[in-house]
Amino acid sequence: MTGPHVLALVVAHPDDDAYGLAGTVALHEDEPEFRFVLVHATDGGAGQIDPAYPPVSEPLGRIRRRETDAAWTAHGRPPDRHEWLDFEDGAVAQVPFEDLMQRIGTILSEERPDVVVTFGPDGLTGHPDHIAVGAATDTAFAQLCSDGGRGFRRLLHGGVRRSTWDLWNRARIRRGLPPWDEHRVYDLRPIPDEQIGVEVDVSGVAHRVVAGLLEHRTQRHVLSPGVPPDVDGDARWSRTVGSxxxxxxxxxxxxxxxxxxxxxEDLE
Incomplete structure (x- = not known):
């Protein structure tokens, strides 16, 4: 592949960026004109903490910012630009839409990314913060891609095929975990198989995705419930994030x- 490849990922919380695109970043890291831009709407300060995590004496958001930096360091390819918008965790849907869209749009207009990735209308988990961030990013993209300038050639939404979701759900049941309910907020939601338009094989760099995930220690109960923090657990994680x-x-x-x-692909 030739030419500049600027990739922007716009998400709501720390750890939203730890999977779903981290493998793609690793695959492109050696391209001289590859640039990775990451935007977080919140610092995740209102989240829960893994019961196994030691007692904390500082705001959770501050810890999660450090975890995010540590995660990308462990992954091996930190963002070229990382912006925290500092909206309140859990209240992004209450931010005036125009304000949210303009904050995101300002960064995108400065970077002119070729590809923008965010949440789809279902927010992947139904989380209101996810849905708001995705909608604002979509609107900013639509405005910017019509101005005749460079970039804004593809807009992508993170998703999981229903067939894959069914497979993962059966695995959850075998491990004694409750199955995901696609109508329940915070549970992973599938989309029809035919809506997946890009599938990247990142199995060769999955260990780097896992290395990043492991740094989000306060969120281990959310990211991989029931997967033990040992070699076997890490191997199971690697299989899950391999695509x-x-x-x-x-x-x-x-x-x-x-x-x-x-x-x-096909943007040359």
Missing amino acids: EMLAIAWPPRPPGAAVLGDVF
Whole structure:
């Protein structure tokens, strides 16, 4: 692949960025013109803490910011630009939409990324913060991609195929965990198989994705419940993160189009 490859990921909370795109970042890291921009709407300060985590004496958001920095260091390819918007965790949906969209749009307009990745309308888990961030990013993208300037060639939403979701749910039941309910907020939600337009094989760098995930220690109970923190548990995690699935939100994807193997594929 030739030419600049600027990739922007816009998410709500620390650890939203730890999976789903980290493998793609690792695959492109050696390209001289690859640039990775990461935007967090909140610092996750209102989240819960893994019961196994030691007692804390400082705000959770401060810890989670450090965990995020440590995660990308462990991964091996920190963002070229990382912005914290400092909205209140759990209240992003209450932020005036125009304000949220403009904050995100300002960063995107400065960077002019080729590919933007965010949440789809379901927020992946139904989380209101996710849904608000995704909608604001989509609107900013739509405005910027029509101005005739460079970049803004593809908009992607993180997603999980229903068939994959069913497989993972059966595995949860076998491990004695409650199955996900796609109608319950915070549970992972699937999308129809045919909506996945990009699937990246990142199995060769999955160990680096796991290295980043392991740094989010306060959120271990959320990221991988029931997976023990040992070699076997890490191996199981590696299998789970070995493929990154995304829906193509723009440009429109023709029915029956082939699934792309990379976020930048066919953009040359």
